[in-house]
Amino acid sequence: MLHGASAMLGASVLADSAVEHYRGSFDNPGMYTPLVVSAVTMAAGIDGASGQWLPRRMRDGMYALSGAVGAIGVGFHTYNVLRRPGGLNWLNAFYAAPIGAPAALSLAGAIGLAADEIAETSHPDRLKLFGIPVGRALSAFTALGLMGTVSEAGLMHFRGSFQNPFMWLPVSLPPIAAALTAKAAIEPAGERDGRPMTRSWLWLTSAMGIAGVGFHAFGVSRAMGGWRNWSQNVVDGPPLPAPPSFSALAIAALAALRLRDLEDA
Amino acid sequence: MSTSASPHDPVTPRAKDGRAPDVFVPDGWVPMRCHADTEEVDFAIVGAGAGGATLAARLAEKGFSVVCFDAGPYWRPLEDFASDELAQEMLYWTDPRITGGADPIALAGNNCGKGVGGSTVHFSMVSLRFRPEWFKSRSKLGYGYDWPVTYEEIAPYYDQAERALSISGPVKYPWGPPRGPYPYRPHEVNAPGLILGRAADRMGIKWCSTPLATVSAPHGKSPPCVYRGYCHYGCSTNAKQSALVVWAARAVKAGAEIRDMAMVGQVETSADGARATGVRYHREGEWRVQKARNVVVSGYAIETPRLLLNSATPKHPNGLANSSGCVGAYLTTQSGPGVWATFEEDIRWSKGPPNMAVTEHWNYTDEGKDFHGGYAFMSQGPLAREWGQNLATSRGLWGEDLQRGMADYNHTMGFVPVGEVEPRACNTVTLVDDEFDQYGLKIPKVTFSYSDNDKRLIEHSVKFMGHMLDAAGGRDQWRNDDTSHLLGTCRMGDDPRTSVVNADGRSWDIPNLWVCDGSLFATTGGVNPSLTIQALALRCADRIESLARRGEL
Numbered sequence: 081m082l083h084g085a086s087a088m089l090g091a092s093v094l095a096d097s098a099v100e101h102y103r104g105s106f107d108n109p110g111m112y113t114p115l116v117v118s119a120v121t122m123a124a125g126i127d128g129a130s131g132q133w134l135p136r137r138m139r140d141g142m143y144a145l146s147g148a149v150g151a152i153g154v155g156f157h158t159y160n161v162l163r164r165p166g167g168l169n170w171l172n173a174f175y176a177a178p179i180g181a182p183a184a185l186s187l188a189g190a191i192g193l194a195a196d197e198i199a200e201t202s203h204p205d206r207l208k209l210f211g212i213p214v215g216r217a218l219s220a221f222t223a224l225g226l227m228g229t230v231s232e233a234g235l236m237h238f239r240g241s242f243q244n245p246f247m248w249l250p251v252s253l254p255p256i257a258a259a260l261t262a263k264a265a266i267e268p269a270g271e272r273d274g275r276p277m278t279r280s281w282l283w284l285t286s287a288m289g290i291a292g293v294g295f296h297a298f299g300v301s302r303a304m305g306g307w308r309n310w311s312q313n314v315v316d317g318p319p320l321p322a323p324p325s326f327s328a329l330a331i332a333a334l335a336a337l338r339l340r341d342l343e344d345a
Numbered sequence: 346m347s348t349s350a351s352p353h354d355p356v357t358p359r360a361k362d363g364r365a366p367d368v369f370v371p372d373g374w375v376p377m378r379c380h381a382d383t384e385e386v387d388f389a390i391v392g393a394g395a396g397g398a399t400l401a402a403r404l405a406e407k408g409f410s411v412v413c414f415d416a417g418p419y420w421r422p423l424e425d426f427a428s429d430e431l432a433q434e435m436l437y438w439t440d441p442r443i444t445g446g447a448d449p450i451a452l453a454g455n456n457c458g459k460g461v462g463g464s465t466v467h468f469s470m471v472s473l474r475f476r477p478e479w480f481k482s483r484s485k486l487g488y489g490y491d492w493p494v495t496y497e498e499i500a501p502y503y504d505q506a507e508r509a510l511s512i513s514g515p516v517k518y519p520w521g522p523p524r525g526p527y528p529y530r531p532h533e534v535n536a537p538g539l540i541l542g543r544a545a546d547r548m549g550i551k552w553c554s555t556p557l558a559t560v561s562a563p564h565g566k567s568p569p570c571v572y573r574g575y576c577h578y579g580c581s582t583n584a585k586q587s588a589l590v591v592w593a594a595r596a597v598k599a600g601a602e603i604r605d606m607a608m609v610g611q612v613e614t615s616a617d618g619a620r621a622t623g624v625r626y627h628r629e630g631e632w633r634v635q636k637a638r639n640v641v642v643s644g645y646a647i648e649t650p651r652l653l654l655n656s657a658t659p660k661h662p663n664g665l666a667n668s669s670g671c672v673g674a675y676l677t678t679q680s681g682p683g684v685w686a687t688f689e690e691d692i693r694w695s696k697g698p699p700n701m702a703v704t705e706h707w708n709y710t711d712e713g714k715d716f717h718g719g720y721a722f723m724s725q726g727p728l729a730r731e732w733g734q735n736l737a738t739s740r741g742l743w744g745e746d747l748q749r750g751m752a753d754y755n756h757t758m759g760f761v762p763v764g765e766v767e768p769r770a771c772n773t774v775t776l777v778d779d780e781f782d783q784y785g786l787k788i789p790k791v792t793f794s795y796s797d798n799d800k801r802l803i804e805h806s807v808k809f810m811g812h813m814l815d816a817a818g819g820r821d822q823w824r825n826d827d828t829s830h831l832l833g834t835c836r837m838g839d840d841p842r843t844s845v846v847n848a849d850g851r852s853w854d855i856p857n858l859w860v861c862d863g864s865l866f867a868t869t870g871g872v873n874p875s876l877t878i879q880a881l882a883l884r885c886a887d888r889i890e891s892l893a894r895r896g897e898l
């Protein structure tokens with residue numbers, strides 16, 4: 081499940097960065113990097129979730145690469161914003177390289193690494209990440225990831241003036257799911273009710289991520305020429321691949337909850 | 346007027362028989378309430394531009410019966426507007442006019458539109474507010490004239506206009522009283538705009554993305570702007586929030602009748618001269634008279650005074666509403682000298698709306714000036730044909746030189762200000778007694794000269810914009826001279842002896858005759874006027890409603 085989430089995030093980053101960097105005409109050769117790396121992450125995720133044909137060390141190498149490249153990407157994007165006229169302001173936040181976007185690659189890598197770590201042990205309930213029980217650590221991590229994605233969607237939907245009321249969904253549903261997941265990360269052991277509330281919000285968030293593709297497709301249809309002019313409007317309209325990152329993170333959070341249950345048991 | 350390239354036949358009206366074009370649907374129609382000439386309507390409005398269409402929409406929404414006349418066509422942007430600059434000259438008011446004075450103003454495309462939506466059909470969409478002090482520039486800044494309204498009275502109508510037009514602008518506007526974000530977010534600034542930003546950053550002055558009346562995200566049936574830069578030739582996507590797309594559509598929906606291809610020749614008055622009784626207009630080859638309880642003239646700063654002067658009667662020998670002698674006087678424009686330079690980098694300045702970044706530094710800074718007044722300036726983005734014409738006529742390039750100049754097109758960039766011009770009685774719109782247009786109406790003569798103060802402002806702006814281009818790394822600078830908007834020929838005031846109308850746009854002489862357009866401006870300030878024109882129209886509608894309630898119409 082965690083490998084699957086990694087693959088899904090990788091796919092979302094691949095499609096999104098392909099469209100966005102194509103829009104930026106691959107001005108800097110470094111702009112090809114996330115395409116390659118997210119494809120690698122996706123492959124690692126698929127491999128991890130299905131047959132595991134690759135040796136674990138290799139898969140982990142791929143995940144680690146993803147984590148590192150994401151971090152470097154954040155650096156590049158920050159540099160891109162700061163060197164533009166006006167520096168750090170709303171205009172550049174809207175239209176310069178999105179600072180937070182590459183972090184999704186790091187998330188995908190980290191989730192993948194954790195997945196392999198867990199698969200290795202026969203006692204996942206005793207496994208620790210950074211000295212923290214793995215279920216708690218992953219819950220906290222995915223809650224943070226969700227909130228990061230919420231801020232990105234919030235910024236972009238603000239740029240779109242929340243012109244359609246449904247644009248409020250990704251800034252209202254996932255924060256609740258993230259808060260509940262964060263609660264699961266820190267609450268004392270022994271809550272053994274299976275956290276139905278948290279799970280439902282996470283499923284809702286994950287469904288919303290899929291529905292988001294439909295909303296974005298509708299957005300594309302409202303641009304001049306609509307879908308008949310897809311080659312321009314898919315590039316300039318709302319990004320079709322972006323919303324599923326919510327689904328990927330929600331699924332990772334659901335997996336983390338399962339580990340939390342084991343830890344509580 | 347060359348209209349052969351347009352699918353629209355320029356004589357036959359479209360808005361009649363109970364329907365008007367639906368601007369959002371090719372070949373589509375919307376139902377329109379129509380009135381007989383003999384039916385005395387509450388308001389006959391002359392001109393369906395920024396002032397007239399806005400007022401028509403609001404009055405109809407308040408339940409008044411309204412007929413709004415326009416001399417030009419009811420455009421269908423999706424079908425009529427071609428990506429062809431020459432064919433699109435059909436949008437301009439090109440009826441015969443004479444221009445004179447020491448600094449004659451170039452008329453037509455530069456400043457006047459003809460057709461529903463008026464000049465906003467081909468305007469640049471820059472939507473700025475007045476600096477608050479300008480409404481009282483005599484008392485607060487020591488020059489020009491005071492308006493009979495304050496910024497505080499107009500501010501709510503600025504808000505209303507900005508919302509109605511979904512203005513896309515900065516989250517935080519750097520000048521003027523603090524206020525919230527614009528209704529829509531700013532557009533991505535194009536390369537010439539970013540050069541303005543780079544220069545401003547280096548010179549330590551503020552700049553921002555220009556608030557524009559074209560949407561950065563879908564709004565109703567308007568798609569977001571596609572940044573193709575044809576804005577001066579009519580927007581064929583309807584992203585531009587012109588008076589045609591916003592107000593005329595709202596007016597028809599609320600029950601107003603818009604009569605296109607209907608040129609008003611006279612405002613009719615009662616025998617005793619005390620009241621306006623309707624308008625005489627030319628449509629489908631004949632003169633007719635529409636009866637009305639109130640007449641509003643909204644033909645812009647040349648046609649409005651011309652119509653009032655052309656409506657003279659023995660009771661009003663100098664023209665209607667003209668006991669002050671101010672009808673046609675105090676004509677102002679805004680100075681627009683351009684400074685241009687060539688850059689190493691690839692700019693492609695025709696991409697996007699023409700003015701994507703602005704600085705109002707010299708509107709809000711009073712120190713360091715050897716003149717009264719202010720100016721804003723913006724990054725530019727002319728299309729290639731327009732630029733070629735500028736190189737040939739202003740820079741005098743021809744033959745191989747012109748070819749070389751045009752080869753630099755994508756590496757060129759420049760600034761043009763909107764410079765405040767002093768309102769002076771000697772700058773006028775008058776009638777030419779022995780020349781007539783196609784309707785047999787006396788044609789207008791426009792006389793204009795800059796004052797010494799105007800010239801000092803122009804030189805200051807040219808020098809400053811030159812420093813900016815230097816700071817950004819431009820070379821081979823050169824300048825040209827131009828003007829933009831026309832304002833002020835029926836100015837509002839507190840005193841019937843020195844103004845044509847009061848703060849509501851109601852004429853001092855004839856209580857049911859109103860003016861609602863750019864000719865109301867007592868001073869021009871250093872910003873483009875359309876947002877202020879629309880704010881004044883919105884206020885006028887509210888005032889009319891409360892006057893009507895009190896039985897004072």
Ligand SMILES: Cc1cc2nc3c(=O)[nH]c(=O)nc-3n(C[C@H](O)[C@H](O)[C@H](O)COP(=O)(O)OP(=O)(O)OC[C@H]3O[C@@H](n4cnc5c(N)ncnc54)[C@H](O)[C@@H]3O)c2cc1C
Binds near residue numbers: 461649862
């Ligand atoms: C190229 C260009 C760029 C511009 N850019 C900007 C900008 O970026 N920002 C800004 O704020 N302003 C801009 N303006 C100015 C702005 O468009 C005008 O100031 C504004 O539209 C004037 O409004 P109005 O109602 O006074 O007249 P208009 O909008 O011109 O409307 C007048 C209407 O009255 C009609 N009419 C006139 N006389 C008669 C008659 N006798 N009978 C019937 N109909 C008649 C005309 O056909 C016309 O449609 C620009 C103008 C031009 C030309």
Ligand code: SF4
Binds near residue numbers: 569573575584697698
């Ligand atoms: S650049 Fe935008 S506003 Fe201008 S004509 Fe094109 S779509 Fe219309």
